[in-house]
Amino acid sequence: AQSVAQPEDQVNVAEGNPLTVKCTYSVSGNPYLFWYVQYPNRGLQFLLKYITGDNLVKGSYGFEAEFNKSQTSFHLKKPSALVSDSALYFCAVRDYSGAGSYQLTFGKGTKLSVIP
């Protein structure tokens, strides 16, 4: 089965500084990777995905992610953090569950706090 790991439960960054939220994955075959963001008591919002092609993927709200096959990583980045970026971030990988069915397997989430 595929899996993802988010090694940091919490990341703190000062407003205006660059931010990185880490994700590593374990898959058989080509990975399909996703990042989502969740604000308190809300559903998840899709940020970006990697399917194939350019290793640097650009997404919503100025976020981007770098796919690194040799390090099996898919870290989320933003050049300049905003206080409004404070939220819970989830990395996910598409998993094949048999009989033509696919599902997403999520990491445990990383809480990002941007300090004014």
Next chain:
Amino acid sequence: DGGITQSPKYLFRKEGQNVTLSCEQNLNHDAMYWYRQDPGQGLRLIYYSQIVNDFQKGDIAEGYSVSREKKESFPLTVTSAQKNPTAFYLCASSPYTGPNEQYFGPGTRLTVT
């Protein structure tokens, strides 16, 4: 949250009662999913459905049941057999084919006392 509605946003029940959570989507997606979210545990898949009148168990299906009688609707029943039902429940949908992202509803917070 656009395109997927979950109701109610907050739900309170007494222990031993079954409760049904609503999920409706107008995105014309074939696949729908139910997740449970607990603090520090990420999202865990309860049930999913790829087409009408068909659904499969996810990782934590015990104590839950679903139906998929219409493409746009995928209600989840939390039965009295679920030992720890208090949680935040999220519904999602996606197109059936291709490496597509899932779209999530706003969630229902269930509290059982």
